[in-house]
Amino acid sequence: MSRYPTIDTDGALVAVTGAARGIGLATARALVERGAHVALGDLDEALARDAAADLGPRASGHRLDVTDEDSFAAFLAAVEEHHDRPVDVLVNNAGVMPNGAFLEQDGRTDRLTMDVNVHGVIHGMRLVLPGMVERGRGHVVNVASLAGKFPLKGLAVYNASKYAVVGLTAATRLELEDTGVSVSAVLPSAVRTELSSGIDYGLLPDVEPEDIAAAVVASIGHRRAETAVPSYVGAATTGAALVPESVMRRLRRLFGDDAAITKVDDTARRSYLDRIGAQG
Ligand SMILES: NC(=O)c1ccc[n+]([C@@H]2O[C@H](COP(=O)([O-])OP(=O)(O)OC[C@H]3O[C@@H](n4cnc5c(N)ncnc54)[C@H](O)[C@@H]3O)[C@@H](O)[C@H]2O)c1
Numbered sequence: 001m002s003r004y005p006t007i008d009t010d011g012a013l014v015a016v017t018g019a020a021r022g023i024g025l026a027t028a029r030a031l032v033e034r035g036a037h038v039a040l041g042d043l044d045e046a047l048a049r050d051a052a053a054d055l056g057p058r059a060s061g062h063r064l065d066v067t068d069e070d071s072f073a074a075f076l077a078a079v080e081e082h083h084d085r086p087v088d089v090l091v092n093n094a095g096v097m098p099n100g101a102f103l104e105q106d107g108r109t110d111r112l113t114m115d116v117n118v119h120g121v122i123h124g125m126r127l128v129l130p131g132m133v134e135r136g137r138g139h140v141v142n143v144a145s146l147a148g149k150f151p152l153k154g155l156a157v158y159n160a161s162k163y164a165v166v167g168l169t170a171a172t173r174l175e176l177e178d179t180g181v182s183v184s185a186v187l188p189s190a191v192r193t194e195l196s197s198g199i200d201y202g203l204l205p206d207v208e209p210e211d212i213a214a215a216v217v218a219s220i221g222h223r224r225a226e227t228a229v230p231s232y233v234g235a236a237t238t239g240a241a242l243v244p245e246s247v248m249r250r251l252r253r254l255f256g257d258d259a260a261i262t263k264v265d266d267t268a269r270r271s272y273l274d275r276i277g278a279q280g
Contacts, residue, residue, distance in 0.1 A: 097155070
Protein backbone atom coordinates (compact mmCIF):
# COMPACT_ATOMS: atom_id res chain seq x y z
CA MET A 1 0.00 0.00 0.00
CA SER A 2 1.56 3.28 -1.10
CA ARG A 3 1.98 6.13 1.40
CA TYR A 4 1.27 8.61 -1.39
CA PRO A 5 -2.14 9.90 -2.55
CA THR A 6 -3.37 7.76 -5.43
CA ILE A 7 -2.96 8.98 -8.98
CA ASP A 8 -5.45 7.32 -11.30
CA THR A 9 -3.65 6.86 -14.63
CA ASP A 10 -7.04 7.06 -16.34
CA GLY A 11 -7.51 10.82 -16.74
CA ALA A 12 -4.11 11.88 -15.39
CA LEU A 13 -1.88 14.30 -17.33
CA VAL A 14 1.59 12.82 -17.90
CA ALA A 15 4.48 14.68 -19.54
CA VAL A 16 7.15 12.46 -21.10
CA THR A 17 10.51 13.84 -22.25
CA GLY A 18 12.38 12.32 -25.19
CA ALA A 19 9.07 10.79 -26.29
CA ALA A 20 9.45 10.91 -30.09
CA ARG A 21 10.97 7.43 -30.23
CA GLY A 22 12.31 4.52 -28.18
CA ILE A 23 11.37 4.11 -24.52
CA GLY A 24 9.64 7.51 -24.31
CA LEU A 25 7.34 6.72 -27.22
CA ALA A 26 6.52 3.25 -25.86
CA THR A 27 5.74 4.88 -22.49
CA ALA A 28 3.50 7.49 -24.07
CA ARG A 29 1.64 4.76 -25.95
CA ALA A 30 1.18 2.60 -22.83
CA LEU A 31 -0.14 5.61 -20.91
CA VAL A 32 -2.64 6.61 -23.61
CA GLU A 33 -3.87 2.99 -23.65
CA ARG A 34 -4.57 3.35 -19.91
CA GLY A 35 -6.62 6.49 -20.37
CA ALA A 36 -3.98 9.12 -19.56
CA HIS A 37 -3.57 12.44 -21.32
CA VAL A 38 0.02 12.46 -22.53
CA ALA A 39 2.33 15.27 -23.65
CA LEU A 40 5.28 14.12 -25.75
CA GLY A 41 8.27 16.47 -25.58
CA ASP A 42 11.33 16.01 -27.78
CA LEU A 43 14.15 17.85 -29.52
CA ASP A 44 12.68 16.41 -32.70
CA GLU A 45 9.44 18.37 -32.70
CA ALA A 46 8.12 17.02 -36.01
CA LEU A 47 8.57 13.42 -34.88
CA ALA A 48 6.93 14.19 -31.49
CA ARG A 49 3.94 15.81 -33.20
CA ASP A 50 3.56 12.92 -35.67
CA ALA A 51 3.79 10.39 -32.84
CA ALA A 52 1.18 12.29 -30.83
CA ALA A 53 -1.14 12.45 -33.85
CA ASP A 54 -0.85 8.65 -34.16
CA LEU A 55 -1.71 8.22 -30.48
CA GLY A 56 -4.98 10.15 -30.82
CA PRO A 57 -6.72 13.14 -29.28
CA ARG A 58 -5.47 12.61 -25.71
CA ALA A 59 -1.85 13.04 -26.87
CA SER A 60 0.01 16.22 -27.83
CA GLY A 61 3.49 16.69 -29.30
CA HIS A 62 5.82 19.55 -28.38
CA ARG A 63 9.33 20.87 -28.97
CA LEU A 64 11.52 20.45 -25.90
CA ASP A 65 15.21 20.77 -25.19
CA VAL A 66 15.67 19.48 -21.64
CA THR A 67 19.13 21.08 -21.41
CA ASP A 68 17.52 24.54 -21.61
CA GLU A 69 15.46 25.41 -18.53
CA ASP A 70 13.48 28.06 -20.47
CA SER A 71 12.58 25.49 -23.12
CA PHE A 72 11.46 23.09 -20.37
CA ALA A 73 9.34 25.83 -18.72
CA ALA A 74 7.74 26.72 -22.07
CA PHE A 75 7.03 23.02 -22.71
CA LEU A 76 5.27 22.57 -19.35
CA ALA A 77 3.26 25.78 -19.81
CA ALA A 78 2.16 24.70 -23.30
CA VAL A 79 1.26 21.22 -22.03
CA GLU A 80 -0.88 22.51 -19.14
CA GLU A 81 -2.62 24.99 -21.43
CA HIS A 82 -3.26 22.39 -24.13
CA HIS A 83 -4.65 19.79 -21.71
CA ASP A 84 -6.22 22.36 -19.39
CA ARG A 85 -4.98 20.71 -16.18
CA PRO A 86 -1.77 20.49 -14.13
CA VAL A 87 0.83 17.81 -14.82
CA ASP A 88 0.23 14.86 -12.46
CA VAL A 89 3.26 12.82 -13.55
CA LEU A 90 6.56 13.81 -15.18
CA VAL A 91 8.62 11.10 -16.85
CA ASN A 92 12.20 12.35 -17.26
CA ASN A 93 13.26 10.00 -20.02
CA ALA A 94 15.31 12.02 -22.55
CA GLY A 95 18.90 10.79 -22.62
CA VAL A 96 21.96 10.26 -24.79
CA MET A 97 24.60 7.53 -24.70
CA PRO A 98 27.87 8.19 -26.50
CA ASN A 99 30.23 5.22 -26.21
CA GLY A 100 33.97 4.74 -26.46
CA ALA A 101 37.14 4.65 -24.37
CA PHE A 102 37.21 7.46 -21.79
CA LEU A 103 40.53 8.83 -23.02
CA GLU A 104 39.18 9.10 -26.55
CA GLN A 105 36.02 11.05 -25.68
CA ASP A 106 35.99 14.81 -26.20
CA GLY A 107 34.85 17.46 -23.73
CA ARG A 108 31.92 18.52 -25.88
CA THR A 109 30.46 15.01 -25.79
CA ASP A 110 31.07 14.77 -22.02
CA ARG A 111 29.18 18.01 -21.47
CA LEU A 112 26.31 16.96 -23.75
CA THR A 113 25.94 13.73 -21.78
CA MET A 114 25.85 15.51 -18.42
CA ASP A 115 23.62 18.31 -19.76
CA VAL A 116 20.94 16.01 -21.17
CA ASN A 117 21.10 13.13 -18.70
CA VAL A 118 21.61 15.08 -15.47
CA HIS A 119 20.73 18.76 -15.89
CA GLY A 120 17.75 17.83 -18.09
CA VAL A 121 16.33 15.82 -15.19
CA ILE A 122 17.14 18.54 -12.63
CA HIS A 123 15.41 21.18 -14.79
CA GLY A 124 12.25 19.11 -15.07
CA MET A 125 12.11 18.41 -11.35
CA ARG A 126 12.75 22.04 -10.33
CA LEU A 127 9.94 23.20 -12.59
CA VAL A 128 7.28 20.60 -11.92
CA LEU A 129 7.76 19.81 -8.22
CA PRO A 130 6.65 23.14 -6.64
CA GLY A 131 3.14 22.81 -8.13
CA MET A 132 2.95 19.15 -7.15
CA VAL A 133 4.00 19.94 -3.57
CA GLU A 134 1.43 22.74 -3.42
CA ARG A 135 -1.28 20.32 -4.56
CA GLY A 136 0.03 17.59 -2.20
CA ARG A 137 0.06 15.08 -5.01
CA GLY A 138 2.29 14.13 -7.92
CA HIS A 139 4.89 11.69 -9.19
CA VAL A 140 8.20 12.01 -11.01
CA VAL A 141 9.76 9.00 -12.74
CA ASN A 142 13.40 9.35 -13.73
CA VAL A 143 14.49 6.87 -16.37
CA ALA A 144 18.02 6.19 -15.13
CA SER A 145 19.81 2.93 -16.01
CA LEU A 146 21.46 -0.06 -14.41
CA ALA A 147 24.55 1.83 -15.63
CA GLY A 148 23.69 4.05 -12.64
CA LYS A 149 24.65 1.15 -10.37
CA PHE A 150 27.16 -0.86 -12.37
CA PRO A 151 30.23 0.55 -14.16
CA LEU A 152 30.95 -0.51 -17.74
CA LYS A 153 34.04 0.08 -19.85
CA GLY A 154 33.34 2.45 -22.71
CA LEU A 155 30.50 4.20 -20.89
CA ALA A 156 32.35 6.12 -18.14
CA VAL A 157 30.70 9.51 -18.53
CA TYR A 158 27.31 7.90 -19.24
CA ASN A 159 27.87 5.86 -16.04
CA ALA A 160 28.65 9.11 -14.20
CA SER A 161 25.45 10.72 -15.49
CA LYS A 162 23.25 7.79 -14.48
CA TYR A 163 24.87 7.41 -11.04
CA ALA A 164 24.02 11.11 -10.64
CA VAL A 165 20.37 10.52 -11.55
CA VAL A 166 20.13 7.60 -9.12
CA GLY A 167 21.52 9.79 -6.30
CA LEU A 168 19.37 12.77 -7.26
CA THR A 169 16.24 10.60 -7.27
CA ALA A 170 17.00 9.03 -3.89
CA ALA A 171 17.81 12.33 -2.16
CA THR A 172 14.83 14.26 -3.53
CA ARG A 173 12.56 11.35 -2.65
CA LEU A 174 13.70 11.72 0.98
CA GLU A 175 13.30 15.51 0.98
CA LEU A 176 9.76 15.23 -0.34
CA GLU A 177 8.65 12.25 1.74
CA ASP A 178 6.04 14.18 3.72
CA THR A 179 4.62 16.17 0.82
CA GLY A 180 2.52 13.54 -0.94
CA VAL A 181 4.85 13.73 -3.94
CA SER A 182 6.97 10.72 -4.95
CA VAL A 183 10.17 10.54 -6.96
CA SER A 184 11.14 7.14 -8.40
CA ALA A 185 13.78 5.73 -10.71
CA VAL A 186 13.38 3.07 -13.36
CA LEU A 187 16.65 1.31 -14.15
CA PRO A 188 16.66 -0.50 -17.48
CA SER A 189 19.28 -3.02 -18.56
CA ALA A 190 20.01 -2.88 -22.32
CA VAL A 191 16.94 -1.95 -24.36
CA ARG A 192 16.44 -2.44 -28.11
CA THR A 193 16.33 1.20 -29.25
CA GLU A 194 18.47 3.47 -31.44
CA LEU A 195 20.46 4.49 -28.35
CA SER A 196 21.97 1.01 -27.98
CA SER A 197 22.15 0.25 -31.72
CA GLY A 198 25.28 -1.51 -32.97
CA ILE A 199 26.53 -2.57 -29.51
CA ASP A 200 26.61 -6.32 -28.91
CA TYR A 201 26.22 -6.69 -25.14
CA GLY A 202 26.72 -10.45 -25.35
CA LEU A 203 25.26 -12.14 -22.29
CA LEU A 204 23.66 -8.99 -20.89
CA PRO A 205 19.93 -9.46 -21.49
CA ASP A 206 18.23 -6.84 -23.63
CA VAL A 207 14.56 -6.01 -23.36
CA GLU A 208 11.98 -4.15 -25.43
CA PRO A 209 11.02 -0.49 -24.88
CA GLU A 210 7.53 -1.76 -23.96
CA ASP A 211 9.01 -3.57 -20.93
CA ILE A 212 10.37 -0.27 -19.60
CA ALA A 213 7.10 1.48 -20.45
CA ALA A 214 5.24 -1.10 -18.34
CA ALA A 215 7.59 -0.43 -15.40
CA VAL A 216 7.03 3.33 -15.67
CA VAL A 217 3.24 2.87 -15.76
CA ALA A 218 3.38 0.45 -12.79
CA SER A 219 5.39 2.95 -10.75
CA ILE A 220 2.47 5.42 -10.90
CA GLY A 221 0.62 2.82 -8.83
CA HIS A 222 3.23 1.41 -6.42
CA ARG A 223 5.65 4.43 -6.21
CA ARG A 224 8.60 2.19 -5.33
CA ALA A 225 11.95 4.00 -5.04
CA GLU A 226 13.66 1.97 -7.76
CA THR A 227 12.53 -0.57 -10.35
CA ALA A 228 15.16 -2.50 -12.29
CA VAL A 229 14.15 -4.10 -15.60
CA PRO A 230 14.62 -7.04 -15.76
CA SER A 231 14.48 -7.32 -11.97
CA TYR A 232 16.99 -10.20 -11.77
CA VAL A 233 19.66 -8.04 -13.45
CA GLY A 234 18.97 -5.43 -10.77
CA ALA A 235 19.45 -8.07 -8.06
CA ALA A 236 22.68 -9.29 -9.71
CA THR A 237 23.93 -5.69 -9.84
CA THR A 238 23.26 -5.23 -6.13
CA GLY A 239 25.02 -8.53 -5.39
CA ALA A 240 28.00 -7.60 -7.58
CA ALA A 241 28.79 -4.69 -5.26
CA LEU A 242 29.60 -7.23 -2.52
CA VAL A 243 31.94 -9.38 -4.64
CA PRO A 244 35.69 -8.76 -4.11
CA GLU A 245 37.31 -6.82 -6.96
CA SER A 246 39.69 -9.65 -7.93
CA VAL A 247 36.79 -12.10 -8.33
CA MET A 248 34.70 -9.50 -10.10
CA ARG A 249 37.53 -8.83 -12.58
CA ARG A 250 37.55 -12.49 -13.59
CA LEU A 251 33.77 -12.62 -13.85
CA ARG A 252 33.75 -9.46 -15.95
CA ARG A 253 36.32 -10.97 -18.37
CA LEU A 254 34.16 -14.08 -18.66
CA PHE A 255 31.09 -12.02 -19.51
CA GLY A 256 32.99 -9.53 -21.71
CA ASP A 257 32.37 -6.17 -20.03
CA ASP A 258 34.01 -4.03 -22.72
CA ALA A 259 31.30 -4.42 -25.36
CA ALA A 260 30.78 -0.65 -25.62
CA ILE A 261 34.40 -0.40 -26.86
CA THR A 262 35.19 -3.66 -28.62
CA LYS A 263 31.86 -5.10 -29.79
CA VAL A 264 30.55 -2.16 -31.74
CA ASP A 265 29.28 -2.40 -35.30
CA ASP A 266 30.30 1.07 -36.48
CA THR A 267 27.99 1.01 -39.49
CA ALA A 268 24.96 0.08 -37.40
CA ARG A 269 25.83 2.71 -34.76
CA ARG A 270 26.71 5.54 -37.18
CA SER A 271 23.26 7.09 -37.55
CA TYR A 272 22.73 7.22 -33.76
CA LEU A 273 26.14 8.84 -33.17
CA ASP A 274 25.46 11.31 -36.00
CA ARG A 275 22.10 12.20 -34.43
CA ILE A 276 23.52 12.96 -31.00
CA GLY A 277 26.61 14.55 -32.59
CA ALA A 278 24.28 17.15 -34.10
CA GLN A 279 22.94 18.07 -30.63
CA GLY A 280 24.35 20.64 -28.25
N1 LIG B 1 18.26 1.86 -24.78
C1 LIG B 1 18.94 1.40 -23.73
O1 LIG B 1 19.70 0.40 -23.80
C2 LIG B 1 18.81 2.07 -22.38
C3 LIG B 1 19.24 1.39 -21.23
C4 LIG B 1 19.15 2.01 -20.00
C5 LIG B 1 18.63 3.29 -19.91
N2 LIG B 1 18.22 3.93 -21.03
C6 LIG B 1 17.72 5.31 -20.88
O2 LIG B 1 16.41 5.41 -21.39
C7 LIG B 1 16.17 6.75 -21.87
C8 LIG B 1 15.57 6.70 -23.26
O3 LIG B 1 16.50 6.07 -24.12
P1 LIG B 1 16.11 5.40 -25.52
O4 LIG B 1 16.84 4.12 -25.57
O5 LIG B 1 14.66 5.41 -25.75
O6 LIG B 1 16.85 6.44 -26.52
P2 LIG B 1 16.44 6.98 -27.97
O7 LIG B 1 17.65 7.61 -28.52
O8 LIG B 1 15.75 5.92 -28.74
O9 LIG B 1 15.35 8.11 -27.62
C9 LIG B 1 15.71 9.22 -26.83
C10 LIG B 1 14.90 10.43 -27.24
O10 LIG B 1 15.35 11.54 -26.44
C11 LIG B 1 15.39 12.68 -27.26
N3 LIG B 1 16.33 13.68 -26.71
C12 LIG B 1 17.69 13.61 -26.66
N4 LIG B 1 18.17 14.75 -26.16
C13 LIG B 1 17.12 15.54 -25.86
C14 LIG B 1 17.00 16.84 -25.32
N5 LIG B 1 18.06 17.59 -25.05
N6 LIG B 1 15.75 17.33 -25.11
C15 LIG B 1 14.66 16.61 -25.44
N7 LIG B 1 14.71 15.40 -26.00
C16 LIG B 1 15.93 14.86 -26.21
C17 LIG B 1 15.85 12.17 -28.62
O11 LIG B 1 15.51 13.09 -29.67
C18 LIG B 1 15.09 10.85 -28.71
O12 LIG B 1 13.86 11.00 -29.35
C19 LIG B 1 17.52 7.46 -21.78
O13 LIG B 1 17.56 8.26 -20.62
C20 LIG B 1 18.51 6.32 -21.69
O14 LIG B 1 19.70 6.71 -21.06
C21 LIG B 1 18.28 3.36 -22.26
